[in-house]
Amino acid sequence: MQTFDAIIIGFGKAGKTLAGELADKDWKVALVEKDPEMYGGTCINIACIPTKILVHDGLNNIPYPDAIERKNEVVEKLRAKNHKSLADNENVQIFTAAAKFLSDKEVKVTGDGLQEVLTAEHIFINTGATSNIPPIKGVNKSDKVYTSTTLIELKKLPKKLAIVGAGYIGLEYASMYNNFGAEVTVITPEDELLPHEDREIVAEIQKEMEAQGVRFVFGSHAEEITEQNSDSVTVTLSNGDSLTANAVLLATGRKPNVEGLGLENTAVKLTDKGDIEVNEHLQTTAENIWAMGDVKGGMQFTYISLDDSRIVMDSLFSDGDRSLDSRKNIPYSVFIDPPLSRIGLTAKEAEEQGFDIMEGALPIKAHPRAHVINDLRGLFKVVVDQKTDRILGASLFGPESPELINLVKLAMDLDAPSTFLRDQIYNHPVMSEAFNALFDVK
Numbered sequence: 210m211q212t213f214d215a216i217i218i219g220f221g222k223a224g225k226t227l228a229g230e231l232a233d234k235d236w237k238v239a240l241v242e243k244d245p246e247m248y249g250g251t252c253i254n255i256a257c258i259p260t261k262i263l264v265h266d267g268l269n270n271i272p273y274p275d276a277i278e279r280k281n282e283v284v285e286k287l288r289a290k291n292h293k294s295l296a297d298n299e300n301v302q303i304f305t306a307a308a309k310f311l312s313d314k315e316v317k318v319t320g321d322g323l324q325e326v327l328t329a330e331h332i333f334i335n336t337g338a339t340s341n342i343p344p345i346k347g348v349n350k351s352d353k354v355y356t357s358t359t360l361i362e363l364k365k366l367p368k369k370l371a372i373v374g375a376g377y378i379g380l381e382y383a384s385m386y387n388n389f390g391a392e393v394t395v396i397t398p399e400d401e402l403l404p405h406e407d408r409e410i411v412a413e414i415q416k417e418m419e420a421q422g423v424r425f426v427f428g429s430h431a432e433e434i435t436e437q438n439s440d441s442v443t444v445t446l447s448n449g450d451s452l453t454a455n456a457v458l459l460a461t462g463r464k465p466n467v468e469g470l471g472l473e474n475t476a477v478k479l480t481d482k483g484d485i486e487v488n489e490h491l492q493t494t495a496e497n498i499w500a501m502g503d504v505k506g507g508m509q510f511t512y513i514s515l516d517d518s519r520i521v522m523d524s525l526f527s528d529g530d531r532s533l534d535s536r537k538n539i540p541y542s543v544f545i546d547p548p549l550s551r552i553g554l555t556a557k558e559a560e561e562q563g564f565d566i567m568e569g570a571l572p573i574k575a576h577p578r579a580h581v582i583n584d585l586r587g588l589f590k591v592v593v594d595q596k597t598d599r600i601l602g603a604s605l606f607g608p609e610s611p612e613l614i615n616l617v618k619l620a621m622d623l624d625a626p627s628t629f630l631r632d633q634i635y636n637h638p639v640m641s642e643a644f645n646a647l648f649d650v651k
């Protein structure tokens with residue numbers, strides 16, 4: 210049995226960051242990753258980075274096979290760089306092996322010819338999440354059914370793509386494959402897109418995606434997938450219709466990676482949803498075990514996982530002021546074309562919470578920068594508290610919004626009045642100067 214100061218299970222954003230930081234404090238760290246193709250975690254290997262490369266290349270008219278090749282090259286480079294940065298650290302030992310708890314302080318690691326028990330006073334779970342496969346008849350019988358991970362391994366563009374689910378992954382992949390020239394149909398059980406977003410913004414998104422050729426089937430489940438021939442499948446829908454496609458993408462949410470982790474041998478409990486239960490400092494129900502990133506539920510973003518590692522560092526080495534309770538104003542972007550970026554409350558949510566609100570709205574075509582970049586699509590909206598003039602939220606559907614939203618976050622974190630962004634001197638002609646007009650709220 211090998212003894213470490215810390216065992217980290219999973220080479221994700223939080224795990225690798227924490228490994229480096231604990232090593233800097235002279236802790237002896239074991240970092241356990243079950244898949245050598247996953248050094249660096251989900252984001253760089255199969256999620257954020259590869260998908261955003263494909264979004265970028267699709268928008269720049271790069272043929273699909275070339276974009277896939279470039280994506281593979283970048284991913285391999287990043288994976289090797291991530292591995293090297295910790296493998297070269299004398300305080301970190303990487304185990305390429307699956308981890309399974311034997312008790313609160315013992316973890317068995319099993320890999321290529323390796324079987325060993327490790328022990329540590331501190332153990333951190335960062336095992337991420339994996340695609341949820343809904344119980345659609347025939348789903349496991351066809352090799353033309355893909356997840357977000359396996360679809361982007363395809364070297365040839367599927368001519369017709371059916372996507373089940375219209376969440377983040379459904380919409381981003383619809384936009385991305387449509388840009389490469391695939392005929393895309395999105396099937397969703399809901400009656401409308403993005404039910405939690407501002408309705409006017411969603412209407413713009415739907416109008417724009419449909420104008421680009423994406424087809425939506427609302428209020429319907431995929432009930433059965435049947436192989437037609439070596440190249441196509443039929444998807445039978447609950448509304449009685451059916452459609453044929455060369456590939457089906459399941460974009461129906463992600464579930465925490467806890468299977469086979471041996472949590473039954475520990476005091477770690479799961480929530481009703483199956484996530485690892487944590488307190489505001491990310492400590493599980495076992496005193497010496499923490500959970501970080503997607504596996505603990507809540508918002509699933511790389512920057513949340515990174516911030517989880519900060520919370521853990523703060524609770525181990527500082528006053529523990531940084532916690533889930535102190536985390537606020539989390540922005541997010543959906544990388545459709547143009548992108549949607551969001552923070553805080555929509556007008557409806559603000560009113561439901563009892564705020565008297567003022568709103569600002571700016572169609573992108575009213576803004577000089579839009580004419581410079583020859584992209585007039587989109588709508589920006591903001592919500593402000595009438596009583597305090599504080600910014601309650603922003604929905605920015607338009608070019609460059611993933612950068613702009615962080616400016617709004619900064620103002621919200623500083624508790625600045627909306628006039629701060631309205632009356633700011635911005636350079637010209639750039640997208641952020643849209644805030645001069647957008648924050649002229651009524």
Ligand SMILES: Cc1cc2nc3c(=O)[nH]c(=O)nc-3n(C[C@H](O)[C@H](O)[C@H](O)COP(=O)(O)OP(=O)(O)OC[C@H]3O[C@@H](n4cnc5c(N)ncnc54)[C@H](O)[C@@H]3O)c2cc1C
Nearest residue numbers: 219221222243250251252308336337502503509510511514
């Ligand atoms: C298609 C897609 C696109 C996305 N795009 C974005 C985006 O643009 N921006 C954004 O912020 N977020 C995005 N996300 C979300 C983001 O990728 C995740 O929130 C983030 O990667 C989660 O990281 P993590 O730290 O939880 O762990 P992960 O990076 O998931 O790492 C977990 C690691 O643990 C390993 N592991 C699992 N079980 C074991 C075990 N028993 N033993 C050893 N190792 C194990 C896994 O192999 C994996 O490498 C996207 C997600 C998907 C699926």
Ligand SMILES: NC(=O)c1ccc[n+]([C@@H]2O[C@H](COP(=O)([O-])OP(=O)(O)OC[C@H]3O[C@@H](n4cnc5c(N)ncnc54)[C@H](O)[C@@H]3O)[C@@H](O)[C@H]2O)c1
Nearest residue numbers: 343374375376377378379398460461462463509542543544
């Ligand atoms: N830009 C980004 O930051 C980004 C991009 C992609 C993914 N992600 C992360 O990955 C997570 C997972 O994304 P996702 O899109 O899979 O999940 P999601 O929860 O966003 O959406 C899942 C969708 O699938 C639908 N659905 C569920 N079961 C279904 C079924 N049986 N048939 C048809 N539809 C069904 C749901 O109604 C929902 O609309 C997101 O929560 C997000 O945090 C982030």
